[in-house]
Amino acid sequence: MSALLQKLRGLRTEAGLAAPVIAPPASTDVRRLVQFRAKHTRPALPIASLDREVVGEEIAPGLRFTETHADWPSPPGIIDARFARLDDPVHGANLMHFDTETTGLAGGTGTRAFMIGAADWVGERFRIRQLTITSMSAEASMLRTFASWLNPETVLVSYNGKCYDAPLLATRYRLARLPNPLMGLRHLDLLHPVRRRWKGVWENCRLATVERQLLGVVREDDLPGSEAPAAWLTYLRGGPATNLRRVAHHNAQDLRSLAGVLLHMARIP
DNA sequence: CCGGCTGGGTTTGCGGTAAG
């Protein structure tokens, strides 16, 4: 029972909720067990980490926001997206590149997004915005903020987002009882056109490979995507934010590559 | 005339593959 209570308390702390008042154990047996535990167990991370700096400003409790602008030689005007089997031309100003970082790959209801990166063209500049939650309870604010960036004319751009990011966000919006802002939007998923063209030519068609072959991007100090869940969970449990910042860095690079690959495939210099 | 084979075109099914 004590272990259960402790687990519950931990979960409530992670969720950003105040610790509930726990009634003292009824029997002396239980009390002795609690005392034994207190004596022989220690918190998972006894020392609060020194490095707890998360980038960006807090725009809501537990929700951090960053906005950067990248210089880019040529913003797209109208894009012929038939290479991605979108028959109607796409206005560059309606593009919304997006990429999520999540707690795992399992896709189902157990997986949540802790970071949403989105990038679009604002005039002559490429704008990258990122949302990161530092508590479970901030998820709804993050989802609402991301929704406010989209409109019915938005054309989503992603890498495998049709199968991964979009369905995952759809379940997160449903669980948060919020309308799904991705519903009905056109979606340009670059994975499939890339595969059609370079499958069998390159060793694989992962985004990291595509950006290297097509854009000459060489990532330095890159955190593998598979380590993203641990980076966030470590921070959530009071650990250092070092790797969480690297996840944000990685996410921003993914967004730049998304735009680069799109322009390359649409034959825009 | 009728049953069954064949060729051309479409549909269905399955394996592989990205995403953290």
Add this chain to the structure above:
DNA sequence: CTTACCGCAAACCCAGCCGG
């Protein structure tokens, strides 16, 4: 652990034709 899509192959369908 999941989900969607692509590409390829097997299956399927139908028409046309030939042999019995």
